[in-house]
Amino acid sequence: MPNTEFPSENDAVQNRSAEVNPRAGTLTGEQRAAITELVDSIEPVSEELGDLFSSHGQQLAVVGGPVRDALLGRASNDVDLTTDAVPQRILELVDGWADAVWTVGIEFGTVGLRKRGLQLEITTYRSEAYSPESRKPEVSYGTDIHDDLLRRDFTVNAMAVHLPGHEFVDPFGGLADLRDKVLRTPGRPEDSFSDDPLRIMRAVRFAAQLGFTLAPEVAEAARDMADRLTIVSAERVRDELTKLMLSPDPRRGVELMVELGIAEHVLPEIPKMQLEIDEHHRHKDVYEHSLTVLDQAMDLERERGHGPDLVLRLAALLHDIGKPKTRAFEGGNRVTFHHHEVVGASMSRKRLTALRFSKDVVGQVSTLVALHLRFHGYGKGEWTDSAVRRYARDAGDQLERLHILTRADCTTRNRRKAAALSRSYDDIERRIAKLAEQEELDRIRPDLDGNEIQEILGVRPGPLVGKAYRFLLELRLENGPMDKDAVAAELRSWAAEHLEQEGRRAQ
Missing domain, CATH: 1.10.110.30 (Hydrophobic Seed Protein)
Structure with a gap:
């Protein structure tokens, strides 16, 4: 591999950087090694591609995020390249060399390719701008890497390494800004x-x-x-x-x-929480409380061995957004937020839908917001097994996230109260785990299926079967698994009473 050249060894680049921005610095030995490692990570593809472009009179450089991350010692999965060749010229140069080529981003000057399992994106030097009413940028191509770097978002992303030759380019002081x-x-x-x-x-x-x-x-x-x-x-x-x-x-x-x-x-709902006093009168405002819940949810996320969880973090941030709309003042300077979890779930669904989050994310976050107060009815553990079953069943596949969110929602400075809440939640988690072992809570179904209901009642498929099914599900949640004969007897008794009520209403 050719010797890597850096600013301290290349007067032309160093002088140009200093002229454009006097804060432009020189690479340390560790940073030189990082740049070398970056180039090595895409060898020999990078060398071949650099030689290919250079032999045809075109420039090529690794640019932006990969260079920044290498200098920060962070891993990067992207390989972004920039060139003075226009997209059609890029396609001509890599034709027959690349193993695969795609042009999904070609209207913005980007050509994607794969070589020996390595995926690369090559973008023509460009500038882009939005007209006052446009949602899509207008792209124009350039011929100079300096101009291309000038149009990039931040100086720390406006650094490049030429291929071949590995000349480091930093005309706007990105290296100094990384340091600072x-x-x-x-x-x-x-x-x-x-x-x-x-x-x-x-x-x-x-x-x-x-x-x-x-x-x-x-x-x-x-x-x-x-x-x-x-x-x-x-x-x-x-x-x-x-x-x-x-x-x-x-x-x-x-x-x-x-x-x-x-x-x-x-997220306009977030700043609106700043002036809303939490009902416990323990926090500066609901906004600060929500940020603390977010921090604590992340701590629990790590403690429980989970990776960064978008749904959990969104739910932690949004769990109290219903409070401004539900705030009411009662006697004794008491502030209430009745049903803010219901209102907040609806607001979360509306906002995340507007932001085009997937239906899964929208549904999961709104479910967590709707359920985040449910535990506070647990008291000192007097919930029946049926109440615990309902809690777990309503949470469904969001139960683990609900555990974390509910624990994180405790931000009281009263250590005794915080310890009591933690013990109570330890208890409900143990009970859920025990019941789950016995009954497979996440797959709770009535003890009779639709066909058995029809056979016992002597009816055909229709609304009555659905109502009977829901009755038996509630029976299952209330009592746990039951003997089928006992369930059949309960079903017949329910059906007789239900049909009698329907008959009276029809008269």
């Missing part, structure tokens, strides 16, 4: 956010994901231009929000969204 853990834009942030308003969301996502701060001018521009997010497709906003929620510090991202007015256009 700050997000800046290569040009004016107003221009960057105007070109692609989604970068406003990306800024807070990177803050949560990388632990970076926003440069003052970036934060100011994000605040002033937050309403531009309304022209971005819901799907793109959803994807950024998902990455933010799955980051190591989603709380930081949410706080920035609220602070900069971004949440008003993405």
